[in-house]
Amino acid sequence: MPTARAPQVPAPARTSPASAAGRAAGPRVGAPPARSGVPAGGPPARPAAAPAGHPARPEPDPAAPARLPVPEIPAQRTRPPAPVRRRRRLRPALLAVAAVVAAGGATWGVLAVTAPEPVPAPVVGAPVVLVHAAALDEAALRYRDVVVAEADALRDRTAELVAAVRAGRVALAQDRYPLARAHWERIQVATEAVTGPDGEELGAAIDGQGVGLEPGEEFTGFHRLERDLWADGLQPDTRAIADRLLADVTALADGAPALQLTGHDLCTSAKELVDFAVVTALSGRENRFAGTDVADLAARVEGSRAAVEPLRPLLTDVDPALLAALDRRFADAADVLDRFRTGGTYRLWTDMSPADLKAVADVLDALGEPVSRVGGTVLV
Secondary structure, eight states, X not given: OOOOOOOOOOOOOOOOHHHHHHHHHOOOTTOOOOOXXXXXXXXXXXXXXXXXXXXXXXXXXTXXXXXXXXXXXXXXXXOOOOOSSOOSSOOGGGXXXXXXXXXXXXXXXXXXXXXXXXXXXXXXXXXOOOTTHHHHHHHHHHHHHHHHHHHHHHHHHHHHHHHHHHTTOHHHHHHHHHHHHHHHHHHXXXXXXXXXXXXXXXXXXXXXXXXXXXXXXXXXXXXXXXXXXXIIOOOTTHHHHHHHHHHHHHHHHHHGGGOOOOHHHHHHHHHHHHHHHHHHHHHOOTTTTTOOHHHHHHHHHHHHHHHHGGGHHHHHHHOHXXXXXXXXXXXXXXXXXXXXXXXXXXXXXXXXOHHHHHHHHHHHHHHHHHHHTHHHHHOO
């Protein structure tokens, strides 16, 4: 019986290295063009030959030395020196009333934060001499006297507040809190240039909200005391915070006589204090624990009027109609705010009705228009 033979399995075709390399290098002549997509794990498609009449791209020379990849050097980061103390708020010039909304019957503007205006490049040439330079210089000297007197009163009132805190008399400290702050609010713009013994910014230390502090910075000032007096209770370090506030305020009062104020400073103080007042009227968040924002607001309006008053002789000469409008609008603001007086201060923010808030917002809006024109009138 014949033996069964196993089926023949065809042997794989033998491939020379040269032919394998040729197939790996590209398609055969006449083969369909390679598809743009490359299968996973497959070699990349070789670009088609250059058309007739066009020079072919030169092939790399195998004998040439290999080009080493150029390492990518990361851009060096430069970090500006950390400020001693971060500012607590945006400049009021960046804050504008952009829309009007109704809430519970009250209507007030909604703040829109815009980018800062570009700073004009310095002009090379003869210095600009203001037409009213002499009158502006005289007004600036008179305003500095006002600022110095307010700074001294701020120091004295703060000392009374700190004494109550150190004695643990919370109710008395709460009564004295808005009285001290009123003097600060009237001059906070004019005293921005005054710094502490180590060059630190006193404004942020005195009036910071404790937001966005750098590592190692401490929440100090009026609003730290406010939180302890109304929300958290006296803390182990509350007395030290009170002492620090008094030291910062004393440094401010000591530095006020050396201020070199200008007519521009008067116009800036007048306008920005009204802007600050508008922000308070719209938010009610300046003294979020104490609720004494109406007292702050009234002090800012008083501070704005104190900055305009030294310009009265000049405004009488150059624009008496503007001066009359200022007098009328400041009187209107005082009349509205007087409705909310209670004792030696003002009604708490939480006790203000929507109609009350609307009345305040309207009168401040009317005041802001003539105040914003003062600089363009006298700084010419």
